[in-house]
Amino acid sequence: MIGLDSLARLGRAGLALMAALGRSGVLFFQAVWGWPSGQGVKLWMRQVHFIGVLSLIIIVVSGLFIGMVLGLQGYSILVGFGAEQALGQMVALSLVRELAPVVAALLFAGRAGSAVTAEIGLMKATEQLSSMEMIGVDPMRRIIAPRLYAGFVAMPLLTAIFAAVGILGGMLVGVDWLGVDEGSYWGTMQATVDFRADVINGMIKSVIFGLVVTWIAVFQGYDLVPTSEGISRATTKTVVYSSLAVLGLDFILTALMFGRI
Amino acid sequence: MRKQHWIEVGVGAFMLFGIVALIFLALRVSGLTLDRNEPSFTLTASFSNIGGLKPRSKVTLAGVVVGRVTDIQLDTKWYEAKVTMSLEQKLEGLLSTDTSASILTAGLLGENYIGLTVGAETDVLEDGDEIRDTQSALVLEDLINKFLINSTKD
Numbered sequence A: 001m002i003g004l005d006s007l008a009r010l011g012r013a014g015l016a017l018m019a020a021l022g023r024s025g026v027l028f029f030q031a032v033w034g035w036p037s038g039q040g041v042k043l044w045m046r047q048v049h050f051i052g053v054l055s056l057i058i059i060v061v062s063g064l065f066i067g068m069v070l071g072l073q074g075y076s077i078l079v080g081f082g083a084e085q086a087l088g089q090m091v092a093l094s095l096v097r098e099l100a101p102v103v104a105a106l107l108f109a110g111r112a113g114s115a116v117t118a119e120i121g122l123m124k125a126t127e128q129l130s131s132m133e134m135i136g137v138d139p140m141r142r143i144i145a146p147r148l149y150a151g152f153v154a155m156p157l158l159t160a161i162f163a164a165v166g167i168l169g170g171m172l173v174g175v176d177w178l179g180v181d182e183g184s185y186w187g188t189m190q191a192t193v194d195f196r197a198d199v200i201n202g203m204i205k206s207v208i209f210g211l212v213v214t215w216i217a218v219f220q221g222y223d224l225v226p227t228s229e230g231i232s233r234a235t236t237k238t239v240v241y242s243s244l245a246v247l248g249l250d251f252i253l254t255a256l257m258f259g260r261i
Numbered sequence B: 001m002r003k004q005h006w007i008e009v010g011v012g013a014f015m016l017f018g019i020v021a022l023i024f025l026a027l028r029v030s031g032l033t034l035d036r037n038e039p040s041f042t043l044t045a046s047f048s049n050i051g052g053l054k055p056r057s058k059v060t061l062a063g064v065v066v067g068r069v070t071d072i073q074l075d076t077k078w079y080e081a082k083v084t085m086s087l088e089q090k091l092e093g094l095l096s097t098d099t100s101a102s103i104l105t106a107g108l109l110g111e112n113y114i115g116l117t118v119g120a121e122t123d124v125l126e127d128g129d130e131i132r133d134t135q136s137a138l139v140l141e142d143l144i145n146k147f148l149i150n151s152t153k154d
Helices: A002-033 A039-051 A053-081 A084-125 A128-134 A139-177 A182-192 A195-222 A228-258 B002-029 B140-153
Strands: B040-047 B058-061 B064-075 B080-088 B100-105 B112-117 B133-135
Touching: A002 A139, A002 A195, A039 A053, A039 A084, A039 A139, A039 B002, A053 A084, A053 A139, A053 B002, A084 A128, A084 A139, A084 A182, A084 A195, A084 A228, A084 B002, A128 A139, A139 A182, A139 A195, A139 B002, A182 B002, A195 A228, A195 B002, B040 B064, B040 B100, B040 B133
Parallel strands: B058 B112, B100 B133
Antiparallel strands: B040 B080, B058 B064, B064 B080, B100 B112
C-alpha cells in the first residue's frame, strides 16, 4: 500500500507540474496578446523605468568589477605564455558571449524579478486583481503585459551596457594598471570579435533570458497562494527558477550557437 | 504629471545609454565597418597545403591588410586547395601576373594568412584570374622531420 501511495504522490506532483506549465503558457499568450497601446504605453514605460532604469546602478557596478577581475586574472594567466597582448580579446569574448548575458540576467532576476513577483502577489492577496476584473479592467492588459514587455526590452539594453562597461573595466586594469599596450588591447579584440557571431548571438541570448525571467516572475506572482507565506515562497521560487532556467538555457543556446566549431 | 514626465526622461536616457553601448560593442569591440560592400575584385590561387587557413582570413601586401579569403574548395582533379580571395578594388590592374601568394603564420603559434608579393611582369592580373606562383603553409611537423633527417645524416 505504501508503494501505491508514493506512486500516487508522484503522479499528483507530475499532474500539478503539467497544470502549472499549462497555466503559465496560457498566461504568456494572453499577456503577449495584450501588447501595450494607447494608455498602455505609459504603463509600459513606468515598468521599463522600474525594472530597467533602476537596475542600472547594480548592472554598471557589477559590470565594472567583473571586467576588472577578468583583466587581472586574464593577465596573470596570459603573461605566462607571453601573450598578454591577447588580454582584450579574452576579456571581450568572455564578456560578450557569456558573462554579460548570464550575469546580467541573474542580477535582473534578483533585482527586478523578485520585486515584480512580490508586487503582483500582493495585488492578488489584497484582491486588487479580482476588483479590476469586477470593474471591467483586464488585469492581463493592465498589469501583466506591460511588465512582460518591459523585461523583454530592458534586458538586452542592460546586457549591452554590462558588456561595454566590463570591457572598459578590463582596460582600466589591463592597460592603465598592468601596462598592456592600449593598441593591442583594442586591436586583438577587433580582430577576433565578430559582430554577427559574437555580439548578435549575445544579444539573442539576453532577449531570451529577459523573456524567461520576466515570464517566471509574472507567473509566480499571478499564480501564488494569496497569503503572506505564499508571497514569500513565490518570491524565492522566482529567483531560484529564473537562475536555473538562465543557466540551463545558456548551455543549450551556447551549444546551438557555438557548438559546431 | 511631473512624475510621469521624469519617468519618460529616465527611460529615454536608459534606452539611449543601451543603444550607445550596443554601438560601442559593434564598432569599437567587433571592429564592424559600416561600408561592408566596398568594391572589390577576386583572385584565386591553388595551394598543395593551406595549413590552418580559413574563410575570412586576411590577405596582406607588404604587411598591409588588402583583402579577405572568401572561399576555400578542394580541387578534386589535382587534389589541391583552391582559395578564392577578395581584394580592394584599387589594386585591380596593379598586381603583375607573376605576383606570388604564400601562406604565412602570425607569430609562432598564430593564425594563418596569405601574404602577396608583387613581381616584375608588365602584364597585370584581372578580376577572376589565378595566381600561379604559390607557396604552401609551413607545417611545423614537416620542418622538424626535415631537421631530424638532416641532423642524422651528418
